[in-house]
Amino acid sequence: MHQNAAAAGPRQTPTLRDSYLTHLECGLCATPYDADRLQTTCPSDRRPLLARYALEKARTELDRDELSRRTAGMWRWGELLPVRDREHRISLGEGSTPLLPLLRLARSLGVTGLLGKDEGRNPTGSFKARGMSAAVSRALELGAVGLVAPSAGNAGAALAAYGTRAGLPVTVVMPSDAPLSARRQAERFGARLILVQGLISDAGARARQLSAEERSLDVSTLREPYRAEGKKTMGYELAEQLGWRLPEVVVYPAGGGTGIVGMWKAFEELQTLGWIGAARPRLVAVQSTGCAPLVRAFDSGDRFAQPFPDARTRAAGLRVPSAVGDFLILDAIRASGGCAIAVEDSEMDAARAEIASLEGLDVSLEAAATLAGYRRLLEDGLVEQDAETVLFLTGSGLLEG
Ligand SMILES: Cc1ncc(COP(=O)(O)O)c(C=O)c1O
Ligand SMILES: [Zn+2]
Numbered sequence: 001m002h003q004n005a006a007a008a009g010p011r012q013t014p015t016l017r018d019s020y021l022t023h024l025e026c027g028l029c030a031t032p033y034d035a036d037r038l039q040t041t042c043p044s045d046r047r048p049l050l051a052r053y054a055l056e057k058a059r060t061e062l063d064r065d066e067l068s069r070r071t072a073g074m075w076r077w078g079e080l081l082p083v084r085d086r087e088h089r090i091s092l093g094e095g096s097t098p099l100l101p102l103l104r105l106a107r108s109l110g111v112t113g114l115l116g117k118d119e120g121r122n123p124t125g126s127f128k129a130r131g132m133s134a135a136v137s138r139a140l141e142l143g144a145v146g147l148v149a150p151s152a153g154n155a156g157a158a159l160a161a162y163g164t165r166a167g168l169p170v171t172v173v174m175p176s177d178a179p180l181s182a183r184r185q186a187e188r189f190g191a192r193l194i195l196v197q198g199l200i201s202d203a204g205a206r207a208r209q210l211s212a213e214e215r216s217l218d219v220s221t222l223r224e225p226y227r228a229e230g231k232k233t234m235g236y237e238l239a240e241q242l243g244w245r246l247p248e249v250v251v252y253p254a255g256g257g258t259g260i261v262g263m264w265k266a267f268e269e270l271q272t273l274g275w276i277g278a279a280r281p282r283l284v285a286v287q288s289t290g291c292a293p294l295v296r297a298f299d300s301g302d303r304f305a306q307p308f309p310d311a312r313t314r315a316a317g318l319r320v321p322s323a324v325g326d327f328l329i330l331d332a333i334r335a336s337g338g339c340a341i342a343v344e345d346s347e348m349d350a351a352r353a354e355i356a357s358l359e360g361l362d363v364s365l366e367a368a369a370t371l372a373g374y375r376r377l378l379e380d381g382l383v384e385q386d387a388e389t390v391l392f393l394t395g396s397g398l399l400e401g
Helices: 055-061 064-068 074-080 103-109 128-141 154-166 180-188 200-214 227-241 258-272 293-300 326-336 345-359 365-379
Strands: 021-026 049-053 099-101 114-118 147-150 170-175 192-196 249-253 282-288 339-343 389-393
Touching: 049 227, 055 258, 064 074, 074 128, 074 227, 099 227, 103 114, 103 345, 103 365, 114 227, 128 154, 128 227, 147 154, 147 200, 154 170, 154 180, 170 180, 170 200, 180 192, 192 200, 227 258, 249 258, 249 365, 258 282, 258 326, 282 293, 282 326, 282 365, 293 326, 293 339, 326 339, 339 365, 345 365, 365 389
Parallel strands: 114 389, 147 170, 170 192, 249 282, 249 389, 282 339
Antiparallel strands: 021 049, 099 114
């Protein structure tokens, strides 16, 4: 086992060993790493590390229905999450979001089986809460003394909330055009907010510099292993809510792509656990035409994406010109038989108004991109009208402005 970046040593020897976590593994070169110290990316290729669990053992000891009867929230899957001691779980009630039938929308589109996973119900108003709950809990457990992350907005607000609840100092670096609601939220939670000119990639460079200078843990998307673990619970819930099967299509608004990586991992884990079969949904990543690095790579058959020049879109969470987990996202989409597509901001605006007026759901622009993408798939004949499809409504409409 190799060691990697660290701050202080573990806060205490874990006592309650109820997590099946065994080790970390590089998503690219498969080198194993010690999971019980703070790690960032693989030192040899700087690519994401993924958490691995003793799933064969878990298969014989865990009962999916027993877990499902526990208190609502993502920590009901605690044995399959990375935190060893329950005392270290930092929770604000994230997860167990509703999977809503979108009947009026479906009728207007002439389709059946359209569902929306309403992630805007999460603490701080977005699915980023799941990832930060897992990452902050594990960082606390392993003795981190401070946390820093770049953010388009929502991840920073979530980090500030969970970091505060854990009693850890938080620094959030956002592009200066990040949504005001997220900036204000982060500040109210007591985070140090640093605004930089430029894009999330520029914020990322500044966060890495601060992390090195101040010995705080960099919890950038997929640059530490555990945000993806929180996000994977969306995949567990999907299976649970559909009676232990998966839908035919999942449409997801992709920036850094942690949700896709996490959910794809969840589906594999669920199958190894014997909780679902081999069928997988086709994964569709939706991006903006103004920032579509994954779509370009998908179309040109590349495994790695080139940074997207002059990235521009009003959907702040999709303004991500390059993603460190690009190959994991592209591998998952391809293995699932899905695709990556780009939509215009104007299509997101229209979709947002449609979801609100037909379904009573006020979602963020990124979330609305899923409907715009789905409409495009239908028009292009890439999805059948009766294919059961889940739109990931990743954030609340109340967040912007
Ligand atoms: C509401 C919303 N949806 C989608 C995304 C993109 O998420 P991911 O980085 O997991 O691709 C973000 C990221 O900021 C977001 O805030
Ligand atoms: Zn590696």
